[in-house]
Amino acid sequence: MSKIYRFYAAILVTFALGIHTMAAQSLNQSLGNLSGFNQTEFGLKGSTPTGTFEVSLYSPSVIRVRIVKNNQHDDFSYSVIAQPKAVKFNLNDGSNKLTLSTDSVQLEITKNPVRFTLLTKDGKIVNQDDAAFGTSWIGDEVTTYKKLQPDEKFIGLGEKTGNLNRRGEGYTNYNTDYFGYPANADMLYVSTPFYIGLHSGLAYGIYMDNTYKSHFNFGASNNRFSSFTAEEGPMDYYLIHHKSVAEIIKSYTDLTGRMNMPPLWSLGYQQCRYSYYPDTEVLTVAKTFRDKKIPSDVIYLDIHYMDEYKIFTWNGQRFPNPDKMLEELKAMGFHVVIIVDPGIKVEEGYEAYEEGLKKDAFVKYPDGTNYTGQVWPGWCYFPDFTNPVARQWWGQSFKGYVDNGIDGFWNDMNEIATWGQRLPELMTFNYEGHPSTTRRARNMYGMQMARSTYEGTRSLLGGKRPFILTRAGFSGVQRYSAVWTGDNLPTDEHMMLGVRLVNSLGLTGIPYTGPDVGGFGGNTSVDLFARWISIGAFTPFFRGHKAINNADAEPWAYGEEVEEISRNYIQLRYNLMPYIYSNFYEASQSGVPVARSLAIYHPFDDRIYQGAYQHQYMFGPNIMVAPVESNKQITKVLLPSGSGWYDLHTGKYFAGNQEIYADCPKNQLPLYIKAGAIIPMQSPVLSAAEKNDGELKIHVYKGEGNSVFTLYEDDGETYEFEQGNFSTRDIRYDAKTKSITLAKPEGKFASKYSKVKLVLVGFEDLSKTAKVGGKKATVAKDNLSYLKAISKFDPIGAAGKVEGIPTQTISFDNSSSEIKVQW
Ligand code: MIG
Numbered sequence: 078m079s080k081i082y083r084f085y086a087a088i089l090v091t092f093a094l095g096i097h098t099m100a101a102q103s104l105n106q107s108l109g110n111l112s113g114f115n116q117t118e119f120g121l122k123g124s125t126p127t128g129t130f131e132v133s134l135y136s137p138s139v140i141r142v143r144i145v146k147n148n149q150h151d152d153f154s155y156s157v158i159a160q161p162k163a164v165k166f167n168l169n170d171g172s173n174k175l176t177l178s179t180d181s182v183q184l185e186i187t188k189n190p191v192r193f194t195l196l197t198k199d200g201k202i203v204n205q206d207d208a209a210f211g212t213s214w215i216g217d218e219v220t221t222y223k224k225l226q227p228d229e230k231f232i233g234l235g236e237k238t239g240n241l242n243r244r245g246e247g248y249t250n251y252n253t254d255y256f257g258y259p260a261n262a263d264m265l266y267v268s269t270p271f272y273i274g275l276h277s278g279l280a281y282g283i284y285m286d287n288t289y290k291s292h293f294n295f296g297a298s299n300n301r302f303s304s305f306t307a308e309e310g311p312m313d314y315y316l317i318h319h320k321s322v323a324e325i326i327k328s329y330t331d332l333t334g335r336m337n338m339p340p341l342w343s344l345g346y347q348q349c350r351y352s353y354y355p356d357t358e359v360l361t362v363a364k365t366f367r368d369k370k371i372p373s374d375v376i377y378l379d380i381h382y383m384d385e386y387k388i389f390t391w392n393g394q395r396f397p398n399p400d401k402m403l404e405e406l407k408a409m410g411f412h413v414v415i416i417v418d419p420g421i422k423v424e425e426g427y428e429a430y431e432e433g434l435k436k437d438a439f440v441k442y443p444d445g446t447n448y449t450g451q452v453w454p455g456w457c458y459f460p461d462f463t464n465p466v467a468r469q470w471w472g473q474s475f476k477g478y479v480d481n482g483i484d485g486f487w488n489d490m491n492e493i494a495t496w497g498q499r500l501p502e503l504m505t506f507n508y509e510g511h512p513s514t515t516r517r518a519r520n521m522y523g524m525q526m527a528r529s530t531y532e533g534t535r536s537l538l539g540g541k542r543p544f545i546l547t548r549a550g551f552s553g554v555q556r557y558s559a560v561w562t563g564d565n566l567p568t569d570e571h572m573m574l575g576v577r578l579v580n581s582l583g584l585t586g587i588p589y590t591g592p593d594v595g596g597f598g599g600n601t602s603v604d605l606f607a608r609w610i611s612i613g614a615f616t617p618f619f620r621g622h623k624a625i626n627n628a629d630a631e632p633w634a635y636g637e638e639v640e641e642i643s644r645n646y647i648q649l650r651y652n653l654m655p656y657i658y659s660n661f662y663e664a665s666q667s668g669v670p671v672a673r674s675l676a677i678y679h680p681f682d683d684r685i686y687q688g689a690y691q692h693q694y695m696f697g698p699n700i701m702v703a704p705v706e707s708n709k710q711i712t713k714v715l716l717p718s719g720s721g722w723y724d725l726h727t728g729k730y731f732a733g734n735q736e737i738y739a740d741c742p743k744n745q746l747p748l749y750i751k752a753g754a755i756i757p758m759q760s761p762v763l764s765a766a767e768k769n770d771g772e773l774k775i776h777v778y779k780g781e782g783n784s785v786f787t788l789y790e791d792d793g794e795t796y797e798f799e800q801g802n803f804s805t806r807d808i809r810y811d812a813k814t815k816s817i818t819l820a821k822p823e824g825k826f827a828s829k830y831s832k833v834k835l836v837l838v839g840f841e842d843l844s845k846t847a848k849v850g851g852k853k854a855t856v857a858k859d860n861l862s863y864l865k866a867i868s869k870f871d872p873i874g875a876a877g878k879v880e881g882i883p884t885q886t887i888s889f890d891n892s893s894s895e896i897k898v899q900w
Pocket residue numbers: 350351379380416489490548563564597622624
């Protein structure tokens with residue numbers, strides 16, 4: 078090419094690019110150059126020709142960035158309950174950037190154009206806007222683009238299918254009723270626009286507080302950015318940086334709230350069916366659990382308990398005397414959870430319909446007429462749960478059911494699901510006095526229904542805790558309700574997906590979740606049920622369910638062997654209840670979930686994201702579950718670094734930081750106990766409320782360092798713990814000084830346990846040296862008989878090996894002073 082020719086070519090290219098850029102600018106508008114700013118109490122406010130932004134601190138590690146075009150949006154959020162805080166910060170006005178620094182992080186804001194970079198205190202980039210796009214609009218749709226960091230991984234985003242590491246995937250948030258969803262479906266029932274990014278040993282969280290339909294891209298179809306988009310409303314997001322994933326979840330739940338303690342009984346096994354009726358069938362199911370000595374606490378009534386599916390009624394033929402039925406169930410130790418759907422039948426004279434009309438409580442079209450959609454009862458109106466009047470009315474309408482003796486409420490169809498599944502988008506919702514369209518309200522509807530049900534039934538139950546379950550929800554739903562993962566299918570793929578959904582919801586601040594054990598839509602194979610019920614025993618919300626027109630699906634419906642396997646795993650869960658209940662308490666205090674993806678403990682160990690290991694999780698701090706498909710007899714397991722591990726079934730000890738093969742016949746879910754673990758257990762019961770021998774069995778697995786477990790106790794059924802009627806007690810194991818100490822309990826609640834038995838696994842012979850409170854202790858041998866029970870149908874003979882665990886016990890009376898055991 079001649080020189081002159083090259084010159085003209087260059088001009089042409091420049092010209093073409095210029096046109097291109099101009100066109101691009103008018104189509105995609107990004108936040109422009111800084112035209113002014115001022116410092117505020119919590120951070121700063123700034124403006125550009127395209128839009129304005131506000132940076133506010135919620136803690137030294139939590140920064141809210143709110144960006145709006147020149148049009149205004151209200152600043153109302155159902156989701157975030159925290160307020161900005163006047164934390165110490167410094168704002169430096171440099172020539173081309175502003176730097177806001179706290180004791181923990183720095184936020185750099187370049188001026189031309191305005192782009193945001195989050196850095197550690199010592200200057201490492203944690204999260205950075207794409208330099209060209211930053212925050213941009215296409216019409217009303219707003220997106221923030223973040224530069225992809227080397228080997229960046231993404232976890233969280235709640236109830237989303239796909240892998241633990243979401244890199245390369247994209248997702249949309251718009252609550253959707255998706256019957257029999259394929260294992261790669263998007264969208265599902267719950268939307269939680271929060272994720273955690275991981276790279277270069279650094280972790281951060283981003284919560285976009287916007288309920289409009291939103292889109293998250295984690296490097297899908299591009300290798301340049303991750304991004305989050307809201308179709309309308311402000312770009313309003315929170316940047317969180319901490320060293321650990323657990324602290325990020327804690328900060329996220331400082332913003333969106335935490336689970337309140339659920340009733341103890343709801344942590345037991347729950348049996349559901351679409352639908353058990355009439356009353357005699359319900360009673361027979363309950364009695365069968367008791368006759369077969371399969372522990373269980375709950376039976377569900379699905380839609381057939383109502384008169385023509387009309388909420389707040391009973392079907393008089395099927396349930397002629399609900400009070401009596403509920404009394405009989407109570408006498409057997411059962412609680413009943415009823416389904417409630419939002420749709421209220423349009424029928425003159427029907428009380429709920431008339432009342433709702435009187436209160437003007439229904440969702441409306443913009444012309445003021447009530448939206449009418451079709452569900453089970455036929456044409457229905459729908460309470461506007463974003464209207465405080467509607468919430469109050471709905472909540473109090475449970476009086477009849479509560480008087481009958483119901484204390485569990487299952488909120489279904491609250492996406493809103495209607496026949497046709499095309500919820501019109503033009504409706505007007507009250508939205509707490511900020512009138513909004515369906516587009517803004519849809520993702521919030523389920524959460525506000527759960528809230529209304531929770532607040533109403535809590536006030537009606539005279540101090541007792543209701544159990545609330547919901548299908549739809551949004552960030553913050555954990556404050557009101559447990560969540561189940563909707564209409565899954567009886568396949569191995571769905572069983573494994575259920576594990577990922579629960580773990581991902583846990584990473585997203587929702588700790589009390591579970592899938593329908595066995596799979597909802599269709600018949601379950603014998604082997605699949607055996608595996609699923611075993612995994613279910615280690616799932617926060619533990620419920621078996623089955624759709625209409627399928628075979629029986631109770632634990633005894635799959636033959637004698639699976640009945641035995643079910644009994645053993647369910648029983649093991651009940652034996653573990655002191656441990657599980659304490660883990661729920663921890664979740665209620667810190668937001669750290671009950672089922673903890675390995676990404677909480679080992680986020681930078683690449684192996685945990687591999688297909689073979691991505692389902693593994695810690696159930697509480699000490700039990701690792703390695704879920705495996707039902708058709709496998711042997712599986713690979715990753716034993717993470719940092720401690721050794723004991724095979725729960727055989728007692729065999731393994732060093733950490735290795736990959737092993739584990740046997741997994743259908744009666745043996747691979748379960749590993751962390752060396753140094755402290756696991757408080759109890760003697761068998763058939764329901765949570767049943768009194769047992771009052772012996773707390775504290776299992777301690779020999780380890781090398783120090784460990785501590787905080788045992789939490791309260792009455793399990795009231796809110797008196799809010800007035801201090803609970804107790805926490807640290808149990809400390811110190812391998813170096815060879816001691817186990819039960820600290821003096823804190824709090825008013827007197828322990829349910831009058832005796833303590835230490836069950837010491839893997840220790841040297843203690844019979845000569847052990848002392849309790851300075852006095853020589855009696856050391857007995859034990860064979861961990863609760864584990865032997867699991868192995869009754871054991872094709873590989875683990876039962877024999879269990880006998881071989883060197884296990885010793887030391888028993889003493891419980892007391893409310895410090896108890897020290899030494900050897
Ligand atoms: O249109 O109430 O996800 O658990 O059994 C289906 C009947 C309505 C969907 C729920 C499912 C429940 C079913 N419901």
